[in-house]
Structures are given as C-alpha cells and as structure tokens.
Amino acid sequence: MAEARITFHPERRGTGTLRLTETHWGYIVREASGAIGGAALAEAALRFFGLVLVLAAYGQWLLPAGLFPSDAVAAKVALSAALAWIGAGLYFFANRGFAHEIQVDTAKREFRFARRNGRGLTRVVRRLPFGVVESVFVRRGEAGWAQFFLRVQGVAAPLHLANGAERDLNLLHSRLCRDLKSPAERVEARLKDAEPRKVAVRARLRRSA
Numbered sequence: 001m002a003e004a005r006i007t008f009h010p011e012r013r014g015t016g017t018l019r020l021t022e023t024h025w026g027y028i029v030r031e032a033s034g035a036i037g038g039a040a041l042a043e044a045a046l047r048f049f050g051l052v053l054v055l056a057a058y059g060q061w062l063l064p065a066g067l068f069p070s071d072a073v074a075a076k077v078a079l080s081a082a083l084a085w086i087g088a089g090l091y092f093f094a095n096r097g098f099a100h101e102i103q104v105d106t107a108k109r110e111f112r113f114a115r116r117n118g119r120g121l122t123r124v125v126r127r128l129p130f131g132v133v134e135s136v137f138v139r140r141g142e143a144g145w146a147q148f149f150l151r152v153q154g155v156a157a158p159l160h161l162a163n164g165a166e167r168d169l170n171l172l173h174s175r176l177c178r179d180l181k182s183p184a185e186r187v188e189a190r191l192k193d194a195e196p197r198k199v200a201v202r203a204r205l206r207r208s209a
Helices: 037-062 073-095 166-179 183-194
Strands: 018-022 026-031 099-105 110-116 122-129 133-140 145-152 159-165
Touching: 037 073, 099 122, 133 166, 145 166, 159 166
Parallel strands: none
Antiparallel strands: 018 026, 026 099, 099 110, 110 122, 133 145, 145 159
C-alpha cells in the first residue's frame, strides 16, 4: 500500500501524513515523522522539566545552611518531596508517548491502539479483535477530506480512527476490508476468482447431403 496522507487529529487536519509500515505479523499505521513534531516537542519539554524539578528537589540541600532559618528543615523536606514527586510524575508521563498508532495484527486477528514515545517504545492502550468489527467505512467530508470509522458489535456509535484525504482513506479501507475477512472467506474468494470462465462455443451445423 502506498503511503497515505492522513492525520489522526481533526484540529491539525491536512498538516500531517500517515505512514504504513509492514511487519511480520501485519502492519502499523502511524503518523509520519513530519506530522508528530508537536507531540515529540511536548514530550521532550515535559521530560526536561521533570528532570529539572527532580534535580531542584535535591539541589536545595547543597546550598549553605545559613541561607535558611534553623527551623526550616521540615519545610525543606516537604518541598523536596513535592518537587521530586511532581518531577518524576512529569517524566514518566512524558515517557508514555503522545504519538498515536494503530497496529493491525493479521496473525492474531486484532487491532491494537497504541502510543509511541520519542524513543520508539510503544504502549498498547486498547485491543480490539477482528471478530467484533462489523464493518469499516469512510465518511466523506468537505474539500476532498473524509473520516475513517470502525463499526463495533454492541456499540451504537462507530469508532473514529482517522481523518484524511478521501483517496488515501479509500486505500486503507480496501486493505482493511481484505484483511478483516476470515481465512475461510479468503480461500473461498480465491477459489471463486480462480474458477475458469465459461466460454460459449458455437458449433457450425453441417447440412447432410
């Protein structure tokens, strides 16, 4: 499948691209490097700010004791604990990643919705078996843009996956329609395509003398 220009975020519609990466178990649909600059920048900023707070928590103990009142030890301990707790929280929150990706596992027949951080580590936040997906469809929008949805069994509202150019979402739609078929359905489709076409042959009638 060719690279499709799609963005996951409606507020950034048209500014990013989506890339499809083939794997041994299926393929991954994610925003290309040019589309995740904001997420990567926010992740790096939070990680840096978290480290600064952790260093500040311990750095105040390196200052001369004369700069603080003699009865300020308890306050310094409380401040150190607060700064260290907030800094560590920001650091680990940033490491969870902000870039979205969809892992289409055709071997296990499931969707995995994950987040990827700047170090390339992914964290799966949701799994969805192929068997509960009733259909996939593209909803047309304005100026050639569209939305891509999954319809899940027992869920009234369809699951919104991505926004993008209609022609690109149609490519993704065709790929998923093929992959969502069960092995038996795939074999049946291949046999149907392999059936020889019946050719009508007209035989000339010979007149008897």
